[in-house]
Amino acid sequence: AQRVTQPEKLLSVFKGAPVELKCNYSYSGSPELFWYVQYSRQRLQLLLRHISRESIKGFTADLNKGETSFHLKKPFAQEEDSAMYYCALQNYNAGNMLTFGGGTRLMVKP
């Protein structure tokens, strides 16, 4: 069975500090991993997917199959980055359903 774990429910940093939101997964196949973000009172939005290896809003995430991790990083946090961040794994063998982690609330203090 697939599983996604985000060990931190809350991460609080000061503006300009580096950020790392942790995500670990377990999946027997080749994983397809994503980060979704939910700003206050807004909908879940796709932030990053590992296959595209892109940087969005300064965030990057690298898939480490050895450590089964997909941590989200940003070198210099901004106040507008404050939001809920969800790591998710997509299962192609099951209707492309997403399995979400529990989410991490990032608070960036001025």
Place this chain on the structure above:
Amino acid sequence: EPEVTQTPSHQVTQMGQEVILRCVPISNHLYFYWYRQILGQKVEFLVSFYNNEISEKSEIFDDQFSVERPDGSNFTLKIRSTKLEDSAMYFCASRTGFSYGYTFGSGTRLTVV
């Protein structure tokens, strides 16, 4: 930018009543989903729908739940006889066949009293 629209944003219903949650996916999307999030818990998969039929469903999606795409634009989730534990935020999502990412609606908060 196209959006997935969900109505209502908040619904309060009495235990045992039927409720229908409505969603209008993006018009050229082919795959449709319902997820839910009980307060303080993870976002959980309920059901996926493609080509006018359910393609996958979770253990949560029991006989009390059903989905329909009655007119080619709306995508509905029906709960036949609501229970207190059905209280949650329900998210509709859709995607094309060519992209991996989902587009989510803003959710319907269902409160069963």
